[in-house]
Structures are given as structure tokens and as C-alpha cells.
């Protein structure tokens with residue numbers, strides 16, 4: 001009786017939190033769901049991802065963490081959200097600040113579906129090539145824009161654009177208590193336009209490595225087109241989804257990093273004159289390889 005009551009409480013709270021997600025779920029037995037949730041303590045800037053660092057998030061065999069970078073994208077992000085919702089599962093998104101500014105409603109849909117939101121800078125530069133001060137400004141400006149346009153708190157999770165880190169910026173992440181998310185499995189969706197090929201190759205990698213943090217981009221057509229198939233294949237191959245959430249709160253940076261252009265989240269006239277022309281284009285129809293959406297990593 002006691003377990004029944006606990007079970008009912010659990011179901012009740014889940015229904016309250018994620019009605020929108022549950023409403024679209026596939027039949028039980030066909031959907032991935034969330035096998036377990038891991039709370040990540042970002043204190044001291046831990047680094048996760050075996051392609052760059054010595055360790056990753058401790059997972060069991062066949063456990064997978066899904067991550068999506070560079071969005072939100074007005075066409076592709078919703079398709080990915082729909083596939084995730086059909087599988088009743090959760091992922092972590094690393095949006096770019098200027099994309100959040102361009103497509104706030106899409107980002108808000110990601111938040112509403114219960115996914116974790118981290119940071120991926122404001123304009124996606126190669127941070128290792130910038131001065132420390134300029135790099136930190138772009139990191140912080142990104143977090144501030146994502147918070148503002150998401151209308152929600154972010155997790156203190158950060159992914160370096162192009163996975164391009166540096167000793168001094170890893171040190172900054174440690175001081176700021178930002179967990180650095182690298183990758184265990186690279187889908188290579190930036191260079192794989194064929195959705196079926198993308199799914200086949202990513203599943204093959206997962207089978208070889210036995211699971212891990214997978215990197216996709218929610219600005220890629222092949223990722224959007226292939227996501228439902230990919231999730232179906234994960235289920236068919238007995239992979240489990242782990243959802244990562246923040247144990248520690250995102251804290252504001254020192255005020256010096258929120259002054260001048262770093263504090264701009266796009267509301268002042270001054271800021272609009274400073275913007276580069278590319279993001280202004282942000283067309284809703286054509287997404288060619290040279291436009292603002294093309295961030296390889």
C-alpha cells in the first residue's frame with residue numbers, strides 16, 4: 001500500500017510537470033522515456049567527454065545522454081522536440097545567444113518540454129583565439145541572452161564552440177563553477193547531409209563505445225529529419241536515456257563581465273548599431289552552408 005501511494009504521488013507530480021510531453025508519447029514499450037536523471041554538481045568546473053578529457057559522466061553500459069548545439073532553429077528544433085516528445089524523453093540543449101535572441105519562442109518551447117538548457121556563447125566564436133577578456137565576455141553574454149529569451153533559469157553547463165578550449169578558459173570555468181560538456185560520441189551531423197547515413201553511423205559508434213554523451217546540432221536538417229529514426233533505433237538496440245540536470249545553480253558573473261558590450265542582450269539602440277550584418281539576415285527560408293546557422297561544432 002505504501003509503495004502504491006508513493007507511486008501515485010510520483011505519477012501525479014510527473015503529470016503536472018510534463019503534461020505536454022506525455023501527451024504525445026508513443027505507446028509504452030515503444031518509447032525510450034528517461035531511464036534515470038543525474039544531477040551534475042558544477043562546483044569547480046568538472047570536465048566531461050572522453051574525446052577531450054580523461055573522464056566523462058559516469059554512465060552504465062548502453063546509457064546515452066543526448067545533446068543539441070547551436071540552436072534554436074525555427075524549423076529544425078521543433079522537429080527534434082516532436083521526436084523527443086514522442087519518445088517521452090529529455091535532452092540537453094546548448095543554444096547560441098544570438099540564435100536565442102532571433103528565435104525566443106522556439107527556445108521557450110525547448111524549456112517548456114522540460115529539457116536542460118546550458119550555454120554555448122553569444123556569437124559562437126573560437127574562444128581559444130580571443131583574448132581572455134573577450135572570450136569571457138562572449139561566454140557570459142551568451143548565458144545572459146539565453147536566460148533572457150528562454151524566460152527561464154539555465155544550468156551552469158557550458159560547451160565550447162568547436163570544442164575549442166584553453167587552459168585559461170578551463171580555469172575560468174573552474175572559478176565560475178561551470179561544468180564543461182565535451183563529447184563522447186560525435187555524430188558528425190555538420191558533415192552528414194543524409195539523415196539515414198547519419199543515424200546508421202551514430203548508432204554504430206554507440207554500439208562500439210557502449211554509450212556516452214552524443215553531440216548533435218539542432219540547426220541541421222539531417223538531424224531534424226533523422227531524429228525520430230535515431231530514437232527508434234536507440235530503443236530497438238536497448239539503449240537507455242539519461243537526463244542530466246543541474247545540482248548547482250547558475251550564478252551571475254562578476255559585474256566587470258556584464259558591462260559594455262558584454263551586457264548587451266539586444267534591447268538598446270546602441271547594441272543594434274553594433275551588431276554584425278550576418279545575424280540580421282536570419283532568413284526563415286534558406287539555410288545555406290555560409291549563413292549564420294552554419295556552426296560545425
Ligand SMILES: [Zn+2]
Pocket residue numbers: 069070120124160161162295296297
Ligand atoms: Zn556549436
